Amino acid sequence: MCGIIGYIGNKKIVPVIINGLRRMEYRGYDSAGIAVIANDELRLSKKPGKLVELENVVNNGNGAFDSSIGIGHTRWATHGVPNETNAHPHISQNKKIALIHNGIVENYIAIRQELAGKGYQFKTETDTEALANLIEAYYTDDKPLEEAVRLALMSVDGTYGIAVISPTEPDKIVTARHGSPIVLGYGDGENIVASDAAAILDHTKHVAYLDDGELAILTRDNVVIKTIDNKDVKKEVEEIVYDLERISKGGYDHFMLKEIMQQPQTITDAMRGRLLPDEGDARLGGLAAELQSLAYARRILITACGTSWHAALIGEYLFEEFVRIPVEVEYASEFRYRDPVLSNDSTVFVISQSGETADTLAALREAKRKGVKSFGICNVVGSTIARESDAGVYLHAGPEIGVASTKAFTSQVTVLTLITLLLARMRSMSASKGTEIVKELQALPGKIESIFSSIPEIKDIAKKYYEASNFLYLGRGYNFPVALEGALKLKEISYIHAEGYPAAEMKHGPIALIDENMPVVFIATKDSSYEKIISNIEEVRARKGRVIAIATEGDQEIKNRADHVIYVPPTLEFLTPLLTIIPLQLLAYYIAILRGCDVDQPRNLAKSVTVE
Ligand code: AGP
Numbered sequence: 001m002c003g004i005i006g007y008i009g010n011k012k013i014v015p016v017i018i019n020g021l022r023r024m025e026y027r028g029y030d031s032a033g034i035a036v037i038a039n040d041e042l043r044l045s046k047k048p049g050k051l052v053e054l055e056n057v058v059n060n061g062n063g064a065f066d067s068s069i070g071i072g073h074t075r076w077a078t079h080g081v082p083n084e085t086n087a088h089p090h091i092s093q094n095k096k097i098a099l100i101h102n103g104i105v106e107n108y109i110a111i112r113q114e115l116a117g118k119g120y121q122f123k124t125e126t127d128t129e130a131l132a133n134l135i136e137a138y139y140t141d142d143k144p145l146e147e148a149v150r151l152a153l154m155s156v157d158g159t160y161g162i163a164v165i166s167p168t169e170p171d172k173i174v175t176a177r178h179g180s181p182i183v184l185g186y187g188d189g190e191n192i193v194a195s196d197a198a199a200i201l202d203h204t205k206h207v208a209y210l211d212d213g214e215l216a217i218l219t220r221d222n223v224v225i226k227t228i229d230n231k232d233v234k235k236e237v238e239e240i241v242y243d244l245e246r247i248s249k250g251g252y253d254h255f256m257l258k259e260i261m262q263q264p265q266t267i268t269d270a271m272r273g274r275l276l277p278d279e280g281d282a283r284l285g286g287l288a289a290e291l292q293s294l295a296y297a298r299r300i301l302i303t304a305c306g307t308s309w310h311a312a313l314i315g316e317y318l319f320e321e322f323v324r325i326p327v328e329v330e331y332a333s334e335f336r337y338r339d340p341v342l343s344n345d346s347t348v349f350v351i352s353q354s355g356e357t358a359d360t361l362a363a364l365r366e367a368k369r370k371g372v373k374s375f376g377i378c379n380v381v382g383s384t385i386a387r388e389s390d391a392g393v394y395l396h397a398g399p400e401i402g403v404a405s406t407k408a409f410t411s412q413v414t415v416l417t418l419i420t421l422l423l424a425r426m427r428s429m430s431a432s433k434g435t436e437i438v439k440e441l442q443a444l445p446g447k448i449e450s451i452f453s454s455i456p457e458i459k460d461i462a463k464k465y466y467e468a469s470n471f472l473y474l475g476r477g478y479n480f481p482v483a484l485e486g487a488l489k490l491k492e493i494s495y496i497h498a499e500g501y502p503a504a505e506m507k508h509g510p511i512a513l514i515d516e517n518m519p520v521v522f523i524a525t526k527d528s529s530y531e532k533i534i535s536n537i538e539e540v541r542a543r544k545g546r547v548i549a550i551a552t553e554g555d556q557e558i559k560n561r562a563d564h565v566i567y568v569p570p571t572l573e574f575l576t577p578l579l580t581i582i583p584l585q586l587l588a589y590y591i592a593i594l595r596g597c598d599v600d601q602p603r604n605l606a607k608s609v610t611v612e
Contacts, residue, residue, distance in 0.1 A: 002102045003074035006163035006173045009190020017072035020199035029074035030082030035089040035098035036070030037170040046087035071163045073100035090129045092136035099132040102180035103159035149174045176215035191218040208235040254599045256402030264445035266397040266407040270414040280434025281425045282418040295426040297347040300327045303335045303363045304351040307405040311412035313481035322424040332363035342370040353408035354608035355383020447569040451582045462590035465519045471498035475523035486584030494592040503536040514543040526552040527573040
């Protein structure tokens, strides 16, 4: 997802914009740009590549960027290659408008054609340039900037989060959103707009979130919010609870490693105030009003993308085993387009760390359109999915900065376990079973902590296999989704091709891939499918495959079967994913480091995919 920041106030604009964009670097981008108003004209600079390229140019601008109003953008290319021409901000043909934009204008070809008829010519391949010229075309002397923006957006199909400035009215920023997040920061004699609260925290903790179809006009002393059809909007100004310290690396080489190591704490935070040891139960305030419809739903659907979809698969196993309600898990991108069969006694869970993933948000809206109760499991407070769900549960994992999701995954699984416990205890689970689960949940953070002592062995394994071209990850039952997640971690940060599979499925095809060059990771904990996993390991060894096993402490037998063993403590079978994923996250991390990859900002990836 691109980064947007706009500032109007009394500070020097360049450091405000550059530092704000730096706070959003983690989301991934391939170019960056800034536009300011100085001496009643627009000053623009934009560069492909990293932010430091832009910073070097504007800091040597001989005063050209001396101003206290401006906008900045980090772009993750959708339309048009990542180069200086296509980078944002885009300036309209007659230099009356500077625009930055997250999202996709789907009817931009038609807009370009209409504008070409009015004498507009285009310098770039982007949809954003079309929007900049459209706003300018509406920006006649008889109307303020916000009216030109409003009229232009009325004819746009697609998604946007934008910020606009004009030298004609040098004391205002206009912003608007439809499908891409916009957060407003309220300061003293200054106001800020950004696509991520992290960019605002250097200046204020007082924020409000634009909803779809809303726009805002920022001056130094005021923020006015309207709907796209020009009705006034009153917004509650909230205070952000996390601070910048939590966003910093905290002494680790990468955010991803910090977030892996944070998991004992983040799982503790996911359970804080939510466990009832004496009753062997859980308490989730966010679901309280909907418990009956949840506990007696005829069917549960869970929809998500990527890592969150893997957590959803574990949720399916949990709900079906303990709550005994049929569950279906769907990729959000499939769910939203296939006209799913939903009835009002169905329930939909939507899982999203960022709360802004376009496909997942669209799936939520599709479910609501069909009158189904929707529950969001999100990490980012105030995110769109969190706000549009009927109810939900926050992860309380703190900002996840690394593009590869780690702590959010284990917190999602923890929350799904709490929901399972809560619903199961309303149905057929006994207090003694509930108490056993609560006690084991409370022991989990310490068990995760103990796995970190295996980091030297994990580093050794990484050294042996970091040059492999392919990996296979195999697991059964609750650890099948862990195999998928382990493979995704490796793929997305080391760029090694890796596949996750149900272990039994290997003989239906993937076994053809096995040879001495194929490392195979087995999740082989002592559980109900252990013997079967051992057979699968033998099948791989018979074909000279190299076996890396994640096994239960004390299991000596596995040492005779696997080339490498990483141990995790014993726990209840359905809680093993919270342990077995840890070594897989670390293995992916150390392999990626050895391959010289950009672990926190892997190529081509964004932290939150707010485009289709
Ligand atoms: C996970 O490591 C990836 N970064 C990606 O698959 C991510 O899980 C997916 O884009 C969903 O994001 P969300 O949870 O914010 O909706």
